[in-house]
Amino acid sequence: MLKPNRLRNCRGICWRSARGALALVLPAALLMNPGCSKAEIKEKLEQAQAKVEAVAESTAKAVEERLPATGSITLDMSKPVEEIKRAEVEVIVIGDGRPNVVQIVTYDPESEKRAYPCVLLHGTTSATSASGLSGETVACDMYFQPTVAGPIVMTKPGTSVSVTFRSINSEDNTLAGTLGGGELISSDNSPINVRSGDLVAVVKEGN
Amino acid sequence: MQYRNYHARPYARFMAISLASLIGAASVWANPTGQQPERPLASHGTIAGASEKVTGLYKLYNEEYATFQQQYERREVPTKLSDRVIAKAAGRLWKARRDAEHLTLMGEPAGSALNSQLSPLFMAFSDLAFAYRSTPRGQQLVQKTITKLKRELPKLTKFLTQADGALQKGNLEIFEKLMEKKGIELHEQIIFLTASEKRPFIEPFNAVMGKGDTLLTRQRKQQYMEQAKQAMEKQIAPVALLSSETARIRREIASAGTATLVEGTTGGPAEAFAQVCKLWGNASAGLVRARAIVWAFTGRGEAKIEPSPSELQTTAIAELASVIDAAASSTPPDKVPQVYADLLKQITVMDRRLGAYSKAVSEGCEPAMKKLAAKDPALSMRIESYRRATSEPLKWRMLFASQHAKTLGNSLRQATSMMGAKTEVPSHKRPAYARAPNGKTVVAPLTLNAPAGWLAYEAAVRLVGKPVGERRMLRLTPTSRTAVVPFDSGHYGNVPVSLQSDIEVSDLKSAIVVDDTYGPLSVEAADAVSSAELHDYLMVAGPIREVHLEALVTRFIALPDVAYALAPVGRIMMVEDSVSPLQQACWRLDVDPVWAQNKYFTVASKGKGR
Numbered sequence: 001m002l003k004p005n006r007l008r009n010c011r012g013i014c015w016r017s018a019r020g021a022l023a024l025v026l027p028a029a030l031l032m033n034p035g036c037s038k039a040e041i042k043e044k045l046e047q048a049q050a051k052v053e054a055v056a057e058s059t060a061k062a063v064e065e066r067l068p069a070t071g072s073i074t075l076d077m078s079k080p081v082e083e084i085k086r087a088e089v090e091v092i093v094i095g096d097g098r099p100n101v102v103q104i105v106t107y108d109p110e111s112e113k114r115a116y117p118c119v120l121l122h123g124t125t126s127a128t129s130a131s132g133l134s135g136e137t138v139a140c141d142m143y144f145q146p147t148v149a150g151p152i153v154m155t156k157p158g159t160s161v162s163v164t165f166r167s168i169n170s171e172d173n174t175l176a177g178t179l180g181g182g183e184l185i186s187s188d189n190s191p192i193n194v195r196s197g198d199l200v201a202v203v204k205e206g207n
Numbered sequence: 208m209q210y211r212n213y214h215a216r217p218y219a220r221f222m223a224i225s226l227a228s229l230i231g232a233a234s235v236w237a238n239p240t241g242q243q244p245e246r247p248l249a250s251h252g253t254i255a256g257a258s259e260k261v262t263g264l265y266k267l268y269n270e271e272y273a274t275f276q277q278q279y280e281r282r283e284v285p286t287k288l289s290d291r292v293i294a295k296a297a298g299r300l301w302k303a304r305r306d307a308e309h310l311t312l313m314g315e316p317a318g319s320a321l322n323s324q325l326s327p328l329f330m331a332f333s334d335l336a337f338a339y340r341s342t343p344r345g346q347q348l349v350q351k352t353i354t355k356l357k358r359e360l361p362k363l364t365k366f367l368t369q370a371d372g373a374l375q376k377g378n379l380e381i382f383e384k385l386m387e388k389k390g391i392e393l394h395e396q397i398i399f400l401t402a403s404e405k406r407p408f409i410e411p412f413n414a415v416m417g418k419g420d421t422l423l424t425r426q427r428k429q430q431y432m433e434q435a436k437q438a439m440e441k442q443i444a445p446v447a448l449l450s451s452e453t454a455r456i457r458r459e460i461a462s463a464g465t466a467t468l469v470e471g472t473t474g475g476p477a478e479a480f481a482q483v484c485k486l487w488g489n490a491s492a493g494l495v496r497a498r499a500i501v502w503a504f505t506g507r508g509e510a511k512i513e514p515s516p517s518e519l520q521t522t523a524i525a526e527l528a529s530v531i532d533a534a535a536s537s538t539p540p541d542k543v544p545q546v547y548a549d550l551l552k553q554i555t556v557m558d559r560r561l562g563a564y565s566k567a568v569s570e571g572c573e574p575a576m577k578k579l580a581a582k583d584p585a586l587s588m589r590i591e592s593y594r595r596a597t598s599e600p601l602k603w604r605m606l607f608a609s610q611h612a613k614t615l616g617n618s619l620r621q622a623t624s625m626m627g628a629k630t631e632v633p634s635h636k637r638p639a640y641a642r643a644p645n646g647k648t649v650v651a652p653l654t655l656n657a658p659a660g661w662l663a664y665e666a667a668v669r670l671v672g673k674p675v676g677e678r679r680m681l682r683l684t685p686t687s688r689t690a691v692v693p694f695d696s697g698h699y700g701n702v703p704v705s706l707q708s709d710i711e712v713s714d715l716k717s718a719i720v721v722d723d724t725y726g727p728l729s730v731e732a733a734d735a736v737s738s739a740e741l742h743d744y745l746m747v748a749g750p751i752r753e754v755h756l757e758a759l760v761t762r763f764i765a766l767p768d769v770a771y772a773l774a775p776v777g778r779i780m781m782v783e784d785s786v787s788p789l790q791q792a793c794w795r796l797d798v799d800p801v802w803a804q805n806k807y808f809t810v811a812s813k814g815k816g817r
Binding site: 092093094095096100105109120122124141143150151152154157158187 | 544585588589592593595596597598599600603604606607610611613614615710711713714715717718720724725728808
């Protein structure tokens, strides 16, 4: 079926609503400038288009800013894993001279509720807070459960997964990082490995 | 206290002997196994002379069985049988059966076990005697014997009257000696006679013997009950030691922060705590031994002996808490975190000996531990942070271990179910004259209803080499080479501490931020570390290497202190009351571990893969 010409010309914003906007703007432009040339009309059309695009963009940004960041973890594993849309990072200082603990969770440890897949990354560091992790690489134990029915997966004893942190984003209080590969073992003895991963973790309040 | 030193030092090497050889000198510890079914059923020796009697009778049985085999080879040609050999055996076996019944009075399970072997052997000789009887020489012998017995009947009658007289006077020992000598003589002769032929001679003898036996049995029962009571009271002595020794330890810790333990060694609060646990173990073992003695001699399994195991537990936990209180008063603040962590570990070691998930000791000592922690103002906060920093990895690891153990143990059978199954017996080593096992029989029966050696062999032939799972493996001491699986449903386990778990243990420790300097600050973490270092496991699996058959009362009368965890601690062991205590069996399985489940990790023998 032949597509009408006008739809082929659509450039990202809904042409129909743009036409509607133009329909408001254009007559005003024409009224303000009786006797416009064809080139002048073209220029005015393009200006109007740009204004509509700008309004649409700022609206979208406003919507985003109202929701707080939840963090996320994506994992490239030997079996595909969907993106986990939650991650929180905390540095726990025990304070007696022991190394401090870095803990990244995709669930609330205080609650029984879980969403799957869920992950715990756990390692030690000399940093005393999340901001101190910027630029650091931490060797972590990784714990992973893909579904509520299991299995339970963790780093093979004696091995670890490296987590390299970038700088902290002070705007939304998140810490981004990448995971290196690692050897994993599964409680059902099925073979499984992690090749790499990305994370954006929200810094826990007070950290 | 680090438990990583498996390579025992000389003193520890002495301690690290297998379970079997740790029994007191009075009894002989051997028991029939699959490989050596001819070994005697061990004796506990509560009554003086019993152990020697047991050894002597098994020796006699072996000698007469060898004799029987020699004669048996000639059975096709009865003229080749030796009447003298048969006669001598008949006399000895008659006396031996009496001795075996005497052993039963002495509370020794070997008594009826021996009789179950001696009786069929005696019958077998009787059959040989009758085979000989059918020969010309045999018939001559029968005539000669009857003539002789008839001629000597007046003498026999006079003898019996005299014996009866000794009986009236109460000279029971002399009576028995004289009568048994005469009895051996008679039985050597009458073995070749039919029932009616021997009746005129053996009946009067049996009448007087029976009369004497009634009086002897009554006298012996009284004597042995008295001896057993004394033995039982001796076993309860360690209970008092728990309180008296702890009082001394408490005083020393409160004043100096250290206490003298054993053989002049001294230790701090955690070592002192462990020493009190050991005293508790000794008292518990003593009570088990006392209870077993009463059960063996009276048939009462629920006898009231004080203190009860749960009363002992209440006392012991109070004593343990008091040691921590003493430490709280004398430990300087800068030493408190280390002492706290070391005590937590010892607490969890003892809790595991009470039950796989017991918290009795940790809960009972909690107030005292809080008092200790309060001496270091920063410690409580650190404990809270430590808990937050380590509870998630512990939860995940516990989940992993229990799921992985399910995977590994998917088609694994538990020992108890394998032992109670009814199956055909593929082979046996019974004597030629004995009935072969028929149809399906229980693999490891709980009653000694046939000669122990037969039962041991026929169980082993169906169990050895088979993979089995056992719950709760507890190391005997921090340096022992063996661990036990506590007694349950008629059996216990003996497992070497051989699984290499260094990688798993160090992985666990780094996950909960513990090393040589910093110890665990929560009960869960302490349980993880102490069980990992000690090689205590929730479950262990592997092939059965050997099967031992023991008598249940003997096992518990002769329970060594170091094996106190073999019996339940803190509660009375339930016993079967429908079967006589001396007839009840206890099986020991020696298992070669292939994999095991700690609460927080699984470990497999290296080289076999997961």
